[in-house]
Amino acid sequence: MALARIAVLGAGSWGTTYAKVMADAGRDVVLWARRPEVAEAVTRQHENPDYLPGVRLPDNLTSTSDPVEALDGAEAVVLAVPSQSLRVNLSRWRLPAGATLVSLAKGVELGTLKRMSEVVAEVAGVPSNHVAVVSGPNLAMEIAREQPTATVIACEDHDRAVDLQHASTTGYFRPYTNTDVIGCELGGACKNVIALSCGMAAGIGFGDNTLATLITRGLAETARLGMALGADPMTFAGLAGLGDLVATCSSPLSRNRTFGERLGRGQSLAEAQQATHGQVAEGVKSCSSIRALAVRHGVDMPITEVVHRVCHDGLDPREAGAELIGRKVRPER
Ligand SMILES: NC(=O)c1ccc[n+]([C@@H]2O[C@H](COP(=O)([O-])OP(=O)(O)OC[C@H]3O[C@@H](n4cnc5c(N)ncnc54)[C@H](O)[C@@H]3O)[C@@H](O)[C@H]2O)c1
Ligand SMILES: O=P(O)(O)OC[C@H](O)CO
Known part of the structure; x- marks a missing residue:
């Protein structure tokens, strides 16, 4: 089915950017913003000054603060609010029957330990093959500036993934399809935690060997x-x-890496939170849910473990580094 009318719910950096991508792919897109002044700026000035200052948004992208208006007639609904707020938001929205529901969020729910697509299917009361996820090396500002980028659209239903792929393909954005929703979602959630550890290492003053070690061993524990x-x-x-791990762990644009860097330089969790101006660093909460998921399944995730303890148990980042390097030596695989 050619998707003609898309609703994007959540007008932060990634929601606004993904709405622009789909509008540039020729779709009519309505973006729901919590605050009416953001909706007004997107529709009238074609800009989201809070999240994407200086980026001109296309004319076929409009915005509203009324979710009913945004959802009216939508054939696909893109969910772009932070992971830990997705359940409560979903319970307030009346989603159109039969629409493909697309999660952009990269996290694991605290408490239930569910992936975002599981939360969507449960709250919306739809089968899991109606839910797709988008995940990849997708730093919003680079895509908003139309820098060449690829991503993955994962859905158990290949045809739905292909429809979304066509509705998200532009001269600067190239989506691939995949039916491995679990792998794509876990990759996106876990890399935020590993990016926190890379930021901590950079904040302490460690160099590229440490970064590469954390990226590679982070990938091993994610897999x-x-x-x-x-x-x-x-x-x-x-x-x-x-792909996503390298981009997030290396880029100064990453909120997670930047947050970790602040902790590595000696800031407290509260100081780092204050400095991020309300933007979401998903790994700070997901490090706890991912750690709990690992414990439930008997999986060893030493980097995630120390990131959780730095963020929530007061462990000093230098101590965390010493603990990791001092672990009992063993074969690589
Ligand atoms: N920014 C990126 O580069 C990027 C790229 C890929 C994936 N993601 C993921 O997309 C998701 C959204 O991230 P973002 O970058 O757009 O975040 P953001 O911090 O830029 O914006 C979040 C949006 O959600 C709204 N919001 C915050 N709390 C809310 C709540 N309780 N209820 C309703 N709305 C709320 C904010 O007003 C804002 O519009 C996250 O899971 C993130 O990991 C982000
Ligand atoms: O800014 P971050 O750390 O949330 O990362 C953004 C994207 O997920 C990168 O793919």
């Missing part, structure tokens, strides 16, 4: 968890695994 949950191990060598 271990993924395989325990039924993911295809090859997904972790792709865009939603290695």
